[in-house]
Amino acid sequence: MTTIQTTSFTVNGRTYQPPARPVVVICLDGSADEYFDAALARGRMPNFQRMSVTGYRGFARGALPSFTNVNNASIVTGVLPSVHGIGGNFFYDTTSGEEVMMNSAKFLRCETIFPAAARAGRKVAVVTAKEKLRDIFASGLLELGGIAFSSEKASQAAKATHGIDCVEALVGQPTPAIYSGEASLYVFRAGVALIERGLADFVYLSTTDFMQHKFAPDAPEAVEFYAGIDEQLGLLLKLGAVIGLTADHGMNSKRKADGSPNVIYLESELTKKFGLGFRVILPITDPYVAHHGALGSFAVVHLPATMTTDGKDGVLRFLNHLSGVTEVYGNNAAEKLELPADRLGDIVVISGRDVVLGRTPEYHDLKAIASGLRSHGGRYEEMVPFLLSERLKPEYAAKVHGDPRNFDIFDFTCNGAAI
Amino acid sequence: MTTIQTTSFTVNGRTYQPPARPVVVICLDGSADEYFDAALARGRMPNFQRMSVTGYRGFARGALPSFTNVNNASIVTGVLPSVHGIGGNFFYDTTSGEEVMMNSAKFLRCETIFPAAARAGRKVAVVTAKEKLRDIFASGLLELGGIAFSSEKASQAAKATHGIDCVEALVGQPTPAIYSGEASLYVFRAGVALIERGLADFVYLSTTDFMQHKFAPDAPEAVEFYAGIDEQLGLLLKLGAVIGLTADHGMNSKRKADGSPNVIYLESELTKKFGLGFRVILPITDPYVAHHGALGSFAVVHLPATMTTDGKDGVLRFLNHLSGVTEVYGNNAAEKLELPADRLGDIVVISGRDVVLGRTPEYHDLKAIASGLRSHGGRYEEMVPFLLSERLKPEYAAKVHGDPRNFDIFDFTCNGAAI
Numbered sequence: 001m002t003t004i005q006t007t008s009f010t011v012n013g014r015t016y017q018p019p020a021r022p023v024v025v026i027c028l029d030g031s032a033d034e035y036f037d038a039a040l041a042r043g044r045m046p047n048f049q050r051m052s053v054t055g056y057r058g059f060a061r062g063a064l065p066s067f068t069n070v071n072n073a074s075i076v077t078g079v080l081p082s083v084h085g086i087g088g089n090f091f092y093d094t095t096s097g098e099e100v101m102m103n104s105a106k107f108l109r110c111e112t113i114f115p116a117a118a119r120a121g122r123k124v125a126v127v128t129a130k131e132k133l134r135d136i137f138a139s140g141l142l143e144l145g146g147i148a149f150s151s152e153k154a155s156q157a158a159k160a161t162h163g164i165d166c167v168e169a170l171v172g173q174p175t176p177a178i179y180s181g182e183a184s185l186y187v188f189r190a191g192v193a194l195i196e197r198g199l200a201d202f203v204y205l206s207t208t209d210f211m212q213h214k215f216a217p218d219a220p221e222a223v224e225f226y227a228g229i230d231e232q233l234g235l236l237l238k239l240g241a242v243i244g245l246t247a248d249h250g251m252n253s254k255r256k257a258d259g260s261p262n263v264i265y266l267e268s269e270l271t272k273k274f275g276l277g278f279r280v281i282l283p284i285t286d287p288y289v290a291h292h293g294a295l296g297s298f299a300v301v302h303l304p305a306t307m308t309t310d311g312k313d314g315v316l317r318f319l320n321h322l323s324g325v326t327e328v329y330g331n332n333a334a335e336k337l338e339l340p341a342d343r344l345g346d347i348v349v350i351s352g353r354d355v356v357l358g359r360t361p362e363y364h365d366l367k368a369i370a371s372g373l374r375s376h377g378g379r380y381e382e383m384v385p386f387l388l389s390e391r392l393k394p395e396y397a398a399k400v401h402g403d404p405r406n407f408d409i410f411d412f413t414c415n416g417a418a419i
Numbered sequence: 420m421t422t423i424q425t426t427s428f429t430v431n432g433r434t435y436q437p438p439a440r441p442v443v444v445i446c447l448d449g450s451a452d453e454y455f456d457a458a459l460a461r462g463r464m465p466n467f468q469r470m471s472v473t474g475y476r477g478f479a480r481g482a483l484p485s486f487t488n489v490n491n492a493s494i495v496t497g498v499l500p501s502v503h504g505i506g507g508n509f510f511y512d513t514t515s516g517e518e519v520m521m522n523s524a525k526f527l528r529c530e531t532i533f534p535a536a537a538r539a540g541r542k543v544a545v546v547t548a549k550e551k552l553r554d555i556f557a558s559g560l561l562e563l564g565g566i567a568f569s570s571e572k573a574s575q576a577a578k579a580t581h582g583i584d585c586v587e588a589l590v591g592q593p594t595p596a597i598y599s600g601e602a603s604l605y606v607f608r609a610g611v612a613l614i615e616r617g618l619a620d621f622v623y624l625s626t627t628d629f630m631q632h633k634f635a636p637d638a639p640e641a642v643e644f645y646a647g648i649d650e651q652l653g654l655l656l657k658l659g660a661v662i663g664l665t666a667d668h669g670m671n672s673k674r675k676a677d678g679s680p681n682v683i684y685l686e687s688e689l690t691k692k693f694g695l696g697f698r699v700i701l702p703i704t705d706p707y708v709a710h711h712g713a714l715g716s717f718a719v720v721h722l723p724a725t726m727t728t729d730g731k732d733g734v735l736r737f738l739n740h741l742s743g744v745t746e747v748y749g750n751n752a753a754e755k756l757e758l759p760a761d762r763l764g765d766i767v768v769i770s771g772r773d774v775v776l777g778r779t780p781e782y783h784d785l786k787a788i789a790s791g792l793r794s795h796g797g798r799y800e801e802m803v804p805f806l807l808s809e810r811l812k813p814e815y816a817a818k819v820h821g822d823p824r825n826f827d828i829f830d831f832t833c834n835g836a837a838i
Contacts, residue, residue: 033452034477040459041471052460058453058636061772216820217477253820262821320751327746332739353480354822372820379798401635401672401791402681403773 004201005121011113014078016414022201022241030209032250033385034217039226047234051389060386060404064337065298065377071248074407076112080338085109087339088283103132105139117202118144125200127190129183129208151186152178181211181225188232195239212251213291213374243389244413246406250381254356254373261373264324267359277304280359284377293369296377299357300345324355353380390417423620424540430532433497435833441620441660449628451669452804453636458645466653470808479805479823483756484717484796490667493826495531499757504528506758507702522551524558536621537563544619546609548602548627570605571597600630600644607651614658631670632710632793662808663832665825669800673775673792680792683743686778696723699778703796712788715796718776719764743774772799809836
């Protein structure tokens, strides 16, 4: 094995001193802690179990809204959404009057950790299941010799644009379907292969939550999926990797007693009560509709342009008494939710553990989620697993008695391991 | 073994049809889910592990505030605090002008499940660690031949007042110290002995959270404590018990980086900003100060009598922007938090995962919690474990895809087991 560079580097005010071993940080998309519990109890995650004893397992708090882009952006920058600028998968640009998808690096207001790690001599590779995230992860990395590709478009990876080609040959498998557990396992296999071949020693793996949207933790399919993940963790450990694992968000059932989705159509409710002119943005919206039908537990309300302060107070009052709604934010939204104020609307609404927020019944196609909605976005999907493969240094063992965040995972993995 | 009566009975609008086996419902005080994870990963909870596979393990949502009296009262009545009337360990009685402890059955606005179970022919026994809860649990039960005592005062149990005497002989051990793990294990041992001797077949066991306040989930003391609990679960299973297990609330570290308690002194803050006349009630307050120093993540504010509506709006605004505060409720407090309106104040404040609310620095004695504050009361301690020893009937398996509550545990244990 070639020697691994261990120069320290600083990004966004945080200094990283990675160990002279492969560093692997994993964001397991939508992995509520219960998924581990179910697979562990069935004896299907022996490597995870061992890590949780020799290392550390606990909960960390994610960023709100508990969505993929927001939290992946936080994890790879080490800062809050209010700093990195990505406060949802989607926002309404009041200047242009357009609803804009935030899956491009141009929305990122600070550098990710990856170019700095590459400049410090690490061989950096980022593998994501969802192609939508690749642009953010690849930002500034390719020109430094780094690698960034998705399992969704593995076959399209090319040296000039992804820092690597022939990914299917490397992994030994064809590009998987995006709506599958394989799309995530492929990410792991690629990570293992990259380290094995000496192509990378500083790796970020980000999966897709298709399986978690589709299956409850104790479903045999979910248990099998997590057993597959554990196998990959075992391979990474054998390669000497220091592993940090967290999630972008949790996952909860969002169903009524009859099994149908438990939705508050917020734009309809507001229009019925206060008239036309409301625009409700659902920042869960993304190209992967089969997961959730654009229904999550977090919504942003843009008020009609003509509305007065008194009018706004009336809307706040109405929302504060609306059944199923658990939190309502007005002027304090950006501050309390740590979000970029200029990419937010007038009011933020969060719904309960089993409740999602929609626009209008017509806006959502519920066919894709007919088997039963599981989704996220709110407070009840904010707490996520946090695992480190190594024993914590005393100062990091103390940190977990505060309020560790999922975007501290690179800090813990690079700086926190007592090795 | 004598035959067990299985007549169905109805309490507070819910009907229970307990199986013809011993029924044991356990409220494991302050048992955040991580405590199980830590002990399970170390192979110290084989019975719990088996139950979680053959039965069901998941999360349920407790009642807010996430305190002991509130949730124990919900569990034993099967209804919300807005119905049973106990919305805290403590409240301010505006009529009498006194701060009143709610550990007496006289505050309970509906019957518990126990007298009805006894009338239906079950041999009911309730064992609690904390004497403070006994009066609520014993309500209406003793006159029907039931048993209710605490491990704290085990030696004082007498036939006339507790439905049983010679508890120490029954358990085979002397009364434990209340500030100990033994105080909880004693509750289990008593439950096992009661079933073994044929003295009870419908049992509620409610422990104390001294250990969880004092030790993090992966502390050897906590792991040992949970291993002890698992041993008792094994004995209960051997006796043929159908077991339902939940918690009243979770538990989180509430510390600053230097290890000192992370407190917002709310009465001080309000007085500094708005003048005298505020009364902040901390409903965590109870006789067991060594646990938490009366510091939790939930506070009720009574405004000065002379304050106008505009004044109140100003206070709400101030609190909505106060760092460390995560939720503020005004007129919608009782409705949103499902609490009895007539035992609440003007404003409810909830603080973050690592933050507690106090009155004034002088009010709290921090010596008892010098080893590091762990506490509860807020949203981050609302989600609790929910375990059933048996496979769920299909209609109950569907229920867990909604928003199961910890006070559904008697329903699940009596009606939900596919046996």
